[in-house]
Amino acid sequence: MVAIRTENLTKIYIRKHLFSSKKTNALENLNLEIEDRKVFGLLGLNGSGKTTLLKLLVGLLFPTKGSVYIFEQKFPHLSLLSRIGYLPEFPCFLMYLTASEILHFYGKLYGLSTKEREKKVEETLDLVDLKENRNDRLADFSKGMLERIGMAQVLLHDPELLLLDEPTSGLDPLGIKKMRQTILRLKEEGKTILLSSHFVTEVERVCDQVGILHKGKLKRIIKMRGLKVSLEDLFTETVSEAV
Amino acid sequence: MKKIFAIAEYTVKENIRHKVFYTILLFALVIIISSVLFSMLSGEEETRVILDIGLGAIEIFAFLSAIFAAVGLVLGEMENKSISLILTRPVRRFEYIWGRYSGILSISLFNILLMSSGLLFLLFIKGWSFDFRFLLAVTFIFLKVVIISALAILISLISTSPISSISMTFFLWVLGHVTDHLKYLNHVLLEEGVKITIFLKAIYYLLPNFQYLNIKDYIGYPNPLVGTTIFWQVAYSLAYASVATWLSVLVFSRKEF
Ligand SMILES: Nc1ncnc2c1ncn2[C@@H]1O[C@H](COP(=O)(O)OP(=O)(O)OP(=O)(O)O)[C@@H](O)[C@H]1O
Ligand SMILES: [Mg+2]
DSSP: OEEEEEEEEEEEEEEEOSSOEEEEEEEEEEEEEEETTOEEEEEEOTTSSHHHHHHHHHTSSOOSEEEEEETTEEESOHHHHTTEEEEOSSOOOOTTSBHHHHHHHHHHHTTOOHHHHHHHHHHHHHHTTOSTTTTSBGGGOOHHHHHHHHHHHHHTTOOSEEEEESTTTTOOHHHHHHHHHHHHHHHHTTOEEEEEESOHHHHHHHOSEEEEEETTEEEEEEEOTTOOSOHHHHHHHHHHHTO | OHHHHHHHHHHHHHHHTSHHHHHHHHHHHHHHHHHHHHHHHSSSOHHHHHHHHHHHHHHHHHHHHHHIIIIIIIIHHHHSSTTHHHHTSSOOHHHHHHHHHHHHHHHHHHHHHHHHHHHHHHHHHTTOOOOTHHHHHHHHHHHHHHHHHHHHHHHHHHSSSHHHHHHHHHHHHHHHTSTHHHHHHHHHHHHTTOOOHHHHHHHHHHSOOSGGGOGGGTTTSOOOOOHHHHHHHHHHHHHHHHHHHHHHHHHHHTOOO
């Protein structure tokens, strides 16, 4: 099955100033197909449109043109959102809540019953090693702990599709390793994962397929299995020839 | 409905964990209590003065706490982007707005009830005999808050900074209390030969008419209120607030984060 399909997906940001407006073509005619049960890496320089694409896929942005299909259903569609877990680039929470309160709150938004929620919240807190901190306020959390709460809210409702925007940024080496293991384990469980990064080595280690995004255009799709040349070379070649 | 309730619930939680919430309540109680002092100084009937100052304080502080909640929480959440973790879940945009709005109203209701009980207590100590219009006055303060909170949310969605939202809301609050002067203004302008009646009329009907809801002016005076007026006043407030809130939904539905 195709997990994500985009058709001519285009996003133009328009910044209105007093007398003029500035247009940024963040994404241009993107046609992408991502198989389910695969890990797909979006590789691109800063400002290449990775975050824009992920936000379009969760409905935080509306496409200027084109369309998105998720699990072969036209997006946006409310029920699809229950099947997606989204990790923003800079996860930001309601800081006055405790770890367990925020997860309960999110759980309620999926319509989970109290019993289900209690089970799920405990499970996910355990998964991200925050069981001891469950009653601490997020305001007192370190950056790394917040990242882990970020991952907890992704996993809370057991989504089939995970959209992770730079999941390893802000993590220490141990955290990065753990994230890699988590991603691989989720893939084993049959999840589809789309992650963005500008670290070639990270992407190389977990992805089945890599898409190179440059200045809003999908330049190349690379299958990692049986790749003879180094991904780094391919990447630098792609983004420099495109300049 | 469940989701609206969940969002309302966490709005309340968020509010009661803020220091501002207690500061506002504390200030209100201090002023209400100090009204006793003023009542002793003035020559007028003691309970009358306590009543005037007390109801005035309740109104102002209910207004302040509603503004704080509407602008601080709604705009704050959009600015710090924590909203993106709510909207990427199966929550409709209208559920978010109505949830936030009902949360803010619950807090306001709680505030008003608390402050009024304080005031009632004081009045009883001073030997006041209960007048049911006190309840009406308090209800109408709440109705004003119902309207201004809806407007504050709408303004927060349109404007870009907390300062401009707060000043805009303040401005509307004040204007809403002097709408009748527009009629006078029209009269004066007509005499000068300026005809902008339609324009002024439009403003008159667009602005929230708080004067219409100023019941507290009537307590202690001969009662000009009858059931049907009260019915229309309530209907007016609810209609105004829901139109404003649906407008907020409309604006919010087009917003990107
Ligand atoms: N809200 C916005 N308004 C206007 N322009 C924007 C907005 N968000 C992003 N852009 C522009 O769109 C382009 C793509 O940005 P995007 O955030 O998608 O890049 P990215 O690949 O995620 O970059 P990074 O690796 O730095 O996170 C950039 O040129 C950026 O300046
Ligand atoms: Mg980005």
